[in-house]
Amino acid sequence: MKIIDMLITNKTARPGTRITPRGLVIHWTANEGKGANAVANRNYFNKHTTEASAHYCVDDKQTVRCLPENEMGYHVGAKSYKPDALKRLSTYPNNCTIGIEMCVNKDGDFQNMYKNTLELAADILKRYGWGIDHLWRHYDITGKSCPAYFVTDSFAKRFTGLSAEQAWTKFMDDVQKILTGNPQKIQTNVDKVSIEINGVHLPSQGYLKDGVSHLPIRAVAEAVGGKVEWCADTKQVRVNGHDLTETIESGISYAPARELAAALDMQVEWDGACKTVRFSKGCACE
Numbered sequence: 016m017k018i019i020d021m022l023i024t025n026k027t028a029r030p031g032t033r034i035t036p037r038g039l040v041i042h043w044t045a046n047e048g049k050g051a052n053a054v055a056n057r058n059y060f061n062k063h064t065t066e067a068s069a070h071y072c073v074d075d076k077q078t079v080r081c082l083p084e085n086e087m088g089y090h091v092g093a094k095s096y097k098p099d100a101l102k103r104l105s106t107y108p109n110n111c112t113i114g115i116e117m118c119v120n121k122d123g124d125f126q127n128m129y130k131n132t133l134e135l136a137a138d139i140l141k142r143y144g145w146g147i148d149h150l151w152r153h154y155d156i157t158g159k160s161c162p163a164y165f166v167t168d169s170f171a172k173r174f175t176g177l178s179a180e181q182a183w184t185k186f187m188d189d190v191q192k193i194l195t196g197n198p199q200k201i202q203t204n205v206d207k208v209s210i211e212i213n214g215v216h217l218p219s220q221g222y223l224k225d226g227v228s229h230l231p232i233r234a235v236a237e238a239v240g241g242k243v244e245w246c247a248d249t250k251q252v253r254v255n256g257h258d259l260t261e262t263i264e265s266g267i268s269y270a271p272a273r274e275l276a277a278a279l280d281m282q283v284e285w286d287g288a289c290k291t292v293r294f295s296k297g298c299a300c301e
């Protein structure tokens with residue numbers, strides 16, 4: 016993650032008020048113009064006529080720090096706030112939140128910007144010891160359609176291919192995945208299961224529950240070139256168009272080995288002695 020420091024000096028947008036952060040707010044710039052990247056948005060905040068600011072601007076190449084995290088920015092001010100924000104943040108949420116602006120300049124790569132934002136968000140959450148319940152959309156605080164690809168279906172579809180709620184859930188899941196870090200990390204009170212695909216061990220593991228092996232869907236599917244998608248209607252992960260019986264543990268989606276094998280059109284074998292699930296390509300002669 017590349018972060019460059021370009022703290023703004025415009026006092027209209029950086030009053031220098033000390034804050035103790037209690038939450039992280041996600042925004043988008045809503046500016047799809049060419050060149051409207053992180054530095055450009057930071058420079059906009061620094062114009063003496065601008066009364067808005069956020070702590071970070073993120074584009075597809077880098078993250079620009081505009082304000083220290085313990086100083087107030089003007090990113091969620093409004094005439095009125097949603098009850099949950101008033102309850103969990105304050106009567107003036109600017110005074111206790113860190114703001115991230117996601118850039119959507121059309122000469123940038125949305126997926127890379129998204130990835131950079133995930134890393135920054137996870138890093139902030141980790142440093143403050145927060146869970147994803149400390150993540151807010153601007154919308155959750157004031158009702159503004161920001162970031163629109165997590166609030167408004169038409170924008171969400173265009174940018175993410177998902178519904179807005181689904182895209183926001185996925186964003187939180189993706190942050191959670193970074194927070195939990197190691198895909199091998201699963202509950203300690205369950206039996207771990209190794210995975211072998213065409214004779215090759217996967218670094219990820221599954222777990223055994225009630226005699227059924229549950230395997231990390233994405234790790235297995237992607238290892239054999241399976242197509243993994245998030246289904247907005249059923250709120251499920253699909254593999255090669257098959258709905259799976261999904262269980263989420265520490266932010267990772269697992270499915271029973273046999274279902275996964277069927278979706279991937281592979282044979283599956285259970286080696287009880289080695290606690291290993293073995294996948295192999297089905298033989299045409301069978």
Ligand SMILES: [Zn+2]
Pocket residue numbers: 041042043090153161162
């Ligand atoms: Zn916003």
